[in-house]
Amino acid sequence: MRISELAAATEVPVATIKYYLRENLLHDGVLTSATQARYDDSHVRRLKLIRALIGTAGLSVSATREVLLGLENPPESGHDLLGIAHHAVTRTAPDDVDLSSAQKLLDHWGWGAETCDRDTQAALVAALHGLSDAGFDAPAALLDRYAAAMQDIAEADVESVPTDSAEAAMRHVVLGTLLMEPVLLAMRRLAQQSASFQRLGRAGSPVPPGAE
Amino acid sequence: MRISELAAATEVPVATIKYYLRENLLHDGVLTSATQARYDDSHVRRLKLIRALIGTAGLSVSATREVLLGLENPPESGHDLLGIAHHAVTRTAPDDVDLSSAQKLLDHWGWGAETCDRDTQAALVAALHGLSDAGFDAPAALLDRYAAAMQDIAEADVESVPTDSAEAAMRHVVLGTLLMEPVLLAMRRLAQQSASFQRLGRAGSPVPPGAE
DNA sequence: TGACTTAGATAGTGATACTCCCCAATATTG
DNA sequence: CAATATTGGGGAGTATCACTATCTAAGTCA
Known part of the structure; x- marks a missing residue:
């Protein structure tokens, strides 16, 4: 899906998605050309998680980044x-x-x-x-x-x-x-x-x- | 006590006390002249309460104001x-x-x-x-x-x-x-x-x- | 007398989380 | 194929919040 569809699916504005991408909360989509990228279900799930951590749990963007990093690299x-x-x-x-x-x-x-x-x-x-x-x-x-x-x-x-x-x-x-x-x-x-x-x-x- | 003494007693900067006065979180001191006012224990207690509500409980300034108003006017x-x-x-x-x-x-x-x-x-x-x-x-x-x-x-x-x-x-x-x-x-x-x-x-x- | 303090007001700061805008490069549509 | 729309990328702008700094006139204190 394209970024506008990702935005529609998650009810997160496109500008905010770009912000999360810049802040490394959300992984990049797959570039299909210089100005196009594809996003998938993993991005939808991640975005919902980000919004839950920031919105529901009240975490800051940087705390959210740390938590997401931890989720990707589980400790021993x-x-x-x-x-x-x-x-x-x-x-x-x-x-x-x-x-x-x-x-x-x-x-x-x-x-x-x-x-x-x-x-x-x-x-x-x-x-x-x-x-x-x-x-x-x-x-x-x-x-x-x-x-x-x-x-x-x-x-x-x-x-x-x-x-x-x-x-x-x-x-x-x-x-x-x-x-x-x-x-x-x-x-x-x-x-x-x-x-x-x-x-x-x-x-x-x-x-x-x-x-x- | 003067405002600088109030600040020393509560460890709240003078500028911040003035801010709370402006925001009606803290009641005015008694003016003794155009540029002097006296504060007392009630101001010390109130300031500590304000800092606890804003700092410990994480309330916003406006929510704190509402709570303080409620404390002063207990409902039936x-x-x-x-x-x-x-x-x-x-x-x-x-x-x-x-x-x-x-x-x-x-x-x-x-x-x-x-x-x-x-x-x-x-x-x-x-x-x-x-x-x-x-x-x-x-x-x-x-x-x-x-x-x-x-x-x-x-x-x-x-x-x-x-x-x-x-x-x-x-x-x-x-x-x-x-x-x-x-x-x-x-x-x-x-x-x-x-x-x-x-x-x-x-x-x-x-x-x-x-x-x- | 002269250094220091204050009330009161306005303006500025730093942090945070977006949000807007621009551009060139596509993609889509007619 | 041309006109229109969308996108990635990035910089800049915005709104809010809780202070914080500065200024002035009017005092106080030693």
């Missing part, structure tokens, strides 16, 4: 699959960041602190710091309950990874991590709305009875 | 508290969006579809669409497990809201929703790393080598 170790996905959405922490609070929590939850990525630990510290800066003190029991729920999710994540092919595993881990995050957040909000409604009874009642 | 209904927080992080859906897939899921999970916000349902649909566009098919059982975990979190959320004061409840709901999201995502990633390590063992290098 299964554990390293996660690193690529997590690295794309985690900003690198400065050298002098204090991770002791995170490590205390990780130990408490039984997650080996030494097996966890530095930058991800720093992200947890930063997020908790944001909470306390805002004057919000999360009780330890609440954090523990959150941790238990997220551990359950993570175990489901890891168990659902296909073991037959490294390529399929790579794809599953990266997409399952990145594209599932907005799903989980939407679920939490919907569950909150449902729980709030059930606890408050019908809407309109004032806060007291067990406010949401 | 407890159920509406959520709406303000959720509205700030959920883009409004077009009128013609198809919510039937979301409603099917909500019914399945026992969350009243009619009690849930349209835009939030649309966010779930969009997120699931992103997954399938990327060629990732999430098994229903996996989604169910996610939903159960998020429901547990949401119940903890709702139960932990203080009932003594509407203002405290408002603050708790908004901050607990917005600022806790990055905490939850960081937790999931750490739990994944832990679970992945336990399941796959130490295969290959501990930290992703070519993930940059």
Whole structure:
């Protein structure tokens, strides 16, 4: 197919496709002449993936490029699959960041602190710091309950990874991590709305009875 | 305190404080003359909150303004508290969006579809669409497990809201929703790393080598 | 008195993700 | 075969966002 047909098939403007080509997110088509190239299904699939990563998962163009590179060159170790996905959405922490609070929590939850990525630990510290800066003190029991729920999710994540092919595993881990995050957040909000409604009874009642 | 002292106390540049004043994120200080104003602790607290919402929670300046407005004018209904927080992080859906897939899921999970916000349902649909566009098919059982975990979190959320004061409840709901999201995502990633390590063992290098 | 600080306003910056336009070289259509 | 349309390639322009810098007049402080 030609670039205009590729654009029509994916609902991505031609100018944007050219931009992705320039940015090496999308592989070139096969040149049939100096001013013509053919594109195929692989380009359609790739474009949809790019749009999902940029649009749905909210990745930057450069983070998307890294993820796509990772998908094409799966690492040897299964554990390293996660690193690529997590690295794309985690900003690198400065050298002098204090991770002791995170490590205390990780130990408490039984997650080996030494097996966890530095930058991800720093992200947890930063997020908790944001909470306390805002004057919000999360009780330890609440954090523990959150941790238990997220551990359950993570175990489901890891168990659902296909073991037959490294390529399929790579794809599953990266997409399952990145594209599932907005799903989980939407679920939490919907569950909150449902729980709030059930606890408050019908809407309109004032806060007291067990406010949401 | 003067503006330079406020800047020193919060580590926010003076120029940025002026910007927040212009944008009505921060209330004016008390003018003591044509070119001098006094700021106090309320400005310090507010600035920290603003930085947490913009920096940690990733809100835009305009979304932050809406949230702050909501915090100052708590709605009558407890159920509406959520709406303000959720509205700030959920883009409004077009009128013609198809919510039937979301409603099917909500019914399945026992969350009243009619009690849930349209835009939030649309966010779930969009997120699931992103997954399938990327060629990732999430098994229903996996989604169910996610939903159960998020429901547990949401119940903890709702139960932990203080009932003594509407203002405290408002603050708790908004901050607990917005600022806790990055905490939850960081937790999931750490739990994944832990679970992945336990399941796959130490295969290959501990930290992703070519993930940059 | 003279260096320093401030409010308030305007304009500029850097990053990001496109989007537009141009050209020569085809491809397609009449 | 001629007229029209499309394309690859590349540079430049645009919109948005969250600041950041500069300027001026009017102060403050030592």
